[in-house]
Amino acid sequence: xxxxxxxxxxxxxxxxxxxxxxxxxxxxxxxxxxxxxxxxxxxxxxxxxxxxxxxxxxxxxxxxxxxxxxxxxxxxxxxxxxxxxxxxxxxxxxxxxxxxxxxxxxxxxxxxxxxxxxxxxxxxxxxxxxxxxxxxxxxxxxxxxxxxxxxxxxxxxxxxxxxxxxxxxxxxxxxxxxxxxxxxxxxxxxxxxxxxxxxxxxxxxxxxxxxxxxxxxxxxxxxxxxxxxxxxxxxxxxxxxxxxxxxxxxxxxxxxxxxxxxxxxxxxxxxxxxxxxxxxxxxxxxxxxxxxxxxxxxxxxxxxxxxxxxxxxxxxxxxxxxxxxxxxxxxxxxxxxxxxxxxxxxxxxxxxxxxxxxxxxxxxxxxxxxxxxxxxxxxxxxxxxxxxxxxxxxxxxxxxxxxxxxxxxxxxxxxxxxxxxxxxxxxxxxxxxxxxxxxxxxxxxxxxxxxxxxxxxxxxxxxxxxx
Amino acid sequence: xxxxxxxxxxxxxxxxxxxxxxxxxxxxxxxxxxxxxxxxxxxxxxxxxxxxxxxxxxxxxxxxxxxxxxxxxxxxxxxxxxxxxxxxxxxxxxxxxxxxxxxxxxxxxxxxxxxxxxxxxxxxxxxxxxxxxxxxxxxxxxxxxxxxxxxxxxxxxxxxxxxxxxxxxxxxxxxxxxxxxxxxxxxxxxxxxxxxxxxxxxxxxxxxxxxxxxxxxxxxxxxxxxxxxxxxxxxxxxxxxxxxxxxxxxxxxxxxxxxxxxxxxxxxxxxxxxxxxxxxxxxxxxxxxxxxxxxxxxxxxxxxxxxxxxxxxxxxxxxxxxxxxxxxxxxxxxxxxxxxxxxxxxxxxxxxxxxxxxxxxxxxxxxxxxxxxxxxxxxxxxxxxxxxxxxxxxxxxxxxxxxxxxxxxxxxxxxxxxxxxxxxxxxxxxxxxxxxxxxxxxxxxxxxxxxxxxxxxxxxxxxxxxx
Numbered sequence: 001x002x003x004x005x006x007x008x009x010x011x012x013x014x015x016x017x018x019x020x021x022x023x024x025x026x027x028x029x030x031x032x033x034x035x036x037x038x039x040x041x042x043x044x045x046x047x048x049x050x051x052x053x054x055x056x057x058x059x060x061x062x063x064x065x066x067x068x069x070x071x072x073x074x075x076x077x078x079x080x081x082x083x084x085x086x087x088x089x090x091x092x093x094x095x096x097x098x099x100x101x102x103x104x105x106x107x108x109x110x111x112x113x114x115x116x117x118x119x120x121x122x123x124x125x126x127x128x129x130x131x132x133x134x135x136x137x138x139x140x141x142x143x144x145x146x147x148x149x150x151x152x153x154x155x156x157x158x159x160x161x162x163x164x165x166x167x168x169x170x171x172x173x174x175x176x177x178x179x180x181x182x183x184x185x186x187x188x189x190x191x192x193x194x195x196x197x198x199x200x201x202x203x204x205x206x207x208x209x210x211x212x213x214x215x216x217x218x219x220x221x222x223x224x225x226x227x228x229x230x231x232x233x234x235x236x237x238x239x240x241x242x243x244x245x246x247x248x249x250x251x252x253x254x255x256x257x258x259x260x261x262x263x264x265x266x267x268x269x270x271x272x273x274x275x276x277x278x279x280x281x282x283x284x285x286x287x288x289x290x291x292x293x294x295x296x297x298x299x300x301x302x303x304x305x306x307x308x309x310x311x312x313x314x315x316x317x318x319x320x321x322x323x324x325x326x327x328x329x330x331x332x333x334x335x336x337x338x339x340x341x342x343x344x345x346x347x348x349x350x351x352x353x354x355x356x357x358x359x360x361x362x363x364x365x366x367x368x369x370x371x372x373x374x375x376x377x378x379x380x381x382x383x384x385x386x387x388x389x390x391x392x393x394x395x396x397x398x399x400x401x402x403x404x405x406x407x408x409x410x411x412x413x414x415x416x417x418x419x420x421x422x423x424x425x426x427x428x429x430x431x432x433x434x435x436x437x438x439x440x441x442x443x444x445x446x447x448x449x450x451x452x453x454x455x456x457x458x459x460x461x462x463x464x465x466x467x
Numbered sequence: 468x469x470x471x472x473x474x475x476x477x478x479x480x481x482x483x484x485x486x487x488x489x490x491x492x493x494x495x496x497x498x499x500x501x502x503x504x505x506x507x508x509x510x511x512x513x514x515x516x517x518x519x520x521x522x523x524x525x526x527x528x529x530x531x532x533x534x535x536x537x538x539x540x541x542x543x544x545x546x547x548x549x550x551x552x553x554x555x556x557x558x559x560x561x562x563x564x565x566x567x568x569x570x571x572x573x574x575x576x577x578x579x580x581x582x583x584x585x586x587x588x589x590x591x592x593x594x595x596x597x598x599x600x601x602x603x604x605x606x607x608x609x610x611x612x613x614x615x616x617x618x619x620x621x622x623x624x625x626x627x628x629x630x631x632x633x634x635x636x637x638x639x640x641x642x643x644x645x646x647x648x649x650x651x652x653x654x655x656x657x658x659x660x661x662x663x664x665x666x667x668x669x670x671x672x673x674x675x676x677x678x679x680x681x682x683x684x685x686x687x688x689x690x691x692x693x694x695x696x697x698x699x700x701x702x703x704x705x706x707x708x709x710x711x712x713x714x715x716x717x718x719x720x721x722x723x724x725x726x727x728x729x730x731x732x733x734x735x736x737x738x739x740x741x742x743x744x745x746x747x748x749x750x751x752x753x754x755x756x757x758x759x760x761x762x763x764x765x766x767x768x769x770x771x772x773x774x775x776x777x778x779x780x781x782x783x784x785x786x787x788x789x790x791x792x793x794x795x796x797x798x799x800x801x802x803x804x805x806x807x808x809x810x811x812x813x814x815x816x817x818x819x820x821x822x823x824x825x826x827x828x829x830x831x832x833x834x835x836x837x838x839x840x841x842x843x844x845x846x847x848x849x850x851x852x853x854x855x856x857x858x859x860x861x862x863x864x865x866x867x868x869x870x871x872x873x874x875x876x877x878x879x880x881x882x883x884x885x886x887x888x889x890x891x892x893x894x895x896x897x898x899x900x901x902x903x904x905x906x907x908x909x910x911x912x913x914x915x916x917x918x919x920x921x922x923x924x925x926x927x928x929x930x931x932x933x934x
Contacts, residue, residue: 013484018934021486054519054539065618072521093608142562151532467485
């Protein structure tokens with residue numbers, strides 16, 4: 001983290017394109033560019049040009065003209081990194097890109113590390129840490145939901161308010177610590193009423209953010225779906241039908257990697273992710289009963305649970321299965337009961353079965369299907385899509401998608417609860433201050449007021465070079 | 468070729484990068500950008516901004532914010548295409564790139580065809596046709612020589628002078644055609660002396676350009692090398708040694724495609740291309756004697772001919788082989804005589820052999836090698852590199868690399884010779900004018916004064932989209 005160096009990197013995707021952009025940031029960026037840039041008439045030095053301007057000319061070293069380029073000029077602090085910046089837009093030959101980058105290095109720039117431009121933006125106070133992380137999420141986003149959440153976070157969607165609340169808490173905490181110096185005199189600098197209010201406000205806000213993590217993750221990685229049901233009821237056939245036959249065959253061949261395969265399908269732009277489908281496909285008997293722990297865990301991770309029933313069983317046994325699974329579900333989880341093998345039943349039989357199940361479990365969503373001969377599969381995917389859309393539109397609120405944030409928020413919630421308990425118990429100031437500092441630290445970890453090289457290293461190593 | 472439309476395309480390499488650039492060109496480019504761009508404070512319309520400026524803001528459609536971007540603004544005629552242009556520098560997610568491009572299309576832009584930006588630059592008179600072609604060469608360039616030649620051509624390296632000469636000839640031709648109208652009066656508007664001079668000047672210039680094609684091609688595609696020698700002398704072993712063993716084995720396995728494989732090696736950054744090595748490797752007996760036509764053709768295409776001799780043959784037979792091949796070579800071609808199987812001879816034997824060959828053929832370059840056990844192979848590659856460097860440095864002059872240009876130049880040379888002959892024979896004006904028009908047409912084909920949709924289509928279809 002030597003901020004006095006000037007860094008350079010190719011910022012556009014690797015490979016050949018019409019144009020490519022090489023960016024440079026640091027106090028010497030403009031001076032280095034001036035060494036190798038010759039403007040077309042009139043002759044001019046970039047050093048003397050206004051920021052936010054574009055200049056046409058050639059990149060040259062002595063007699064050797066490398067390329068004709070456009071140079072975009074930015075000056076500290078009004079740039080992405082907060083430093084002087086130069087962007088060179090050259091012809092998109094990989095050879096030329098590499099040559100120009102090497103020339104910049106020969107003239108004194110250093111090759112940028114992954115994410116180093118954004119790291120500098122953070123260190124120079126252009127964005128907080130959660131915003132910096134959102135930049136990488138934005139670049140990696142491949143769906144509308146992923147893009148929107150990353151954008152929101154990059155624009156300070158949740159960290160702005162957190163920072164404001166933290167600042168207020170910092171002031172009050174400092175006042176409480178000041179009281180410690182005057183402990184003999186029993187003065188009260190920090191308004192306890194105000195502190196109480198603020199801590200409650202923060203607790204409710206931070207809890208809500210932490211809870212949004214499950215939704216955030218859903219939007220980022222796909223909506224988790226579990227297929228439950230007794231052995232041999234046709235779970236793997238249904239999955240294969242949903243994944244379309246050919247894909248399932250390919251997965252079967254690639255048996256060695258199946259443990260890590262997560263099957264996803266994309267319906268109408270929304271991704272659905274099948275929880276633990278690898279195991280499910282490998283052996284039909286892993287869910288020996290809905291009561292076993294492992295199946296419960298899998299089901300608890302799902303947003304949508306599809307319970308597959310075999311209509312040839314006794315209705316009492318079917319009702320039991322529905323009851324068993326309903327017990328394990330939270331109100332946020334959606335249950336879909338699928339009556340499989342519908343091709344083997346008369347319509348009358350299906351209706352009777354549906355009525356009997358509804359009697360025991362009102363409001364049950366049911367669909368007769370045949371995974372084998374594709375009855376009602378399009379209705380099923382339509383239901384999945386409808387539910388996915390509901391989930392997506394729920395997310396107009398700020399949501400958390402980053403595990404690091406979730407962990408810090410969870411720790412903040414705990415610390416805030418300690419503070420609340422302390423206030424209720426009239427805990428001594430030194431113990432109260434200890435818990436308050438805990439809150440400040442955990443929230444500060446999210447926005448980057450509290451950080452260290454290891455944390456930064458972990459965050460930025462996953463960036464692309466040039467960002 | 469509807470110049471009244473506004474076109475848009477992703478201009479950077481496909482895939483994910485830190486940033487990506489989407490460009491738009493046409494009379495509505497700025498107006499379309501204004502519909503979807505919101506500048507950060509202060510609010511402003513791009514329409515009211517100066518050209519060559521950069522603007523930070525967001526791409527949005529109603530409530531939906533797509534991304535935070537930088538917009539670069541160019542105004543006709545001072546832009547690449549000569550039209551209004553907008554470049555949007557966005558986050559490099561493929562999803563975001565695609566979304567913004569689709570938004571531009573919804574707002575009235577059309578997806579650009581391959582090379583359409585450069586086609587417009589040509590049609591708007593920003594560059595001539597040979598310069599436009601050089602843009603594609605520059606983007607595709609993957610070596611120093613390729614880059615330099617493309618740059619030179621893009622900057623009007625050879626077409627500027629051609630255009631000037633053509634303009635002069637056009638004036639004189641028009642004057643001669645004017646004389647036709649006054650043919651009864653025997654007037655002479657066009658100065659014959661001047662015409663003679665100009666035609667001679669053009670003939671010498673155009674011939675030189677046409678001749679440079681072989682060098683240009685060498686620099687673009689690699690220096691052609693032929694390995695000659697009698698059957699079983701070890702040609703394929705030498706080639707395999709040069710290509711390194713492993714590569715040759717791979718090629719052997721891929722036997723079905725071998726007819727189209729051209730073997731190239733890169734020594735010190737210079738590419739050497741082995742002429743017809745596929746055939747050479749497939750069967751040892753294709754050069755049954757150096758006299759057969761096919762071998763001659765292959766050898767005539769090479770810049771460097773390596774004649775491989777078997778020292779166990781009679782010296783008289785070896786001398787014959789050298790004589791035979793020397794007859795077929797032009798002064799520009801370089802001959803290297805390799806005495807193979809050096810591992811089976813004493814040093815004395817080699818020296819004696821070299822002396823005897825030199826007696827018959829002074830200044831012969833000779834090297835004893837063993838292709839089998841790698842004797843002097845590094846000396847051989849060093850010699851190739853030295854020769855390659857000479858070839859490259861020869862090319863400070865303008866060189867032609869484009870077959871289309873070469874053909875037009877060759878036709879121009881023929882037409883100029885017809886004009887010269889006509890002037891010498893005092894040909895009637897109408898016949899002279901006919902030949903002059905021929906010259907004008909062929910030269911105009913290079914620079915694009917003479918063209919048609921089919922020619923343009925062929926040229927630009929090989930461009931990337933976004934250029």
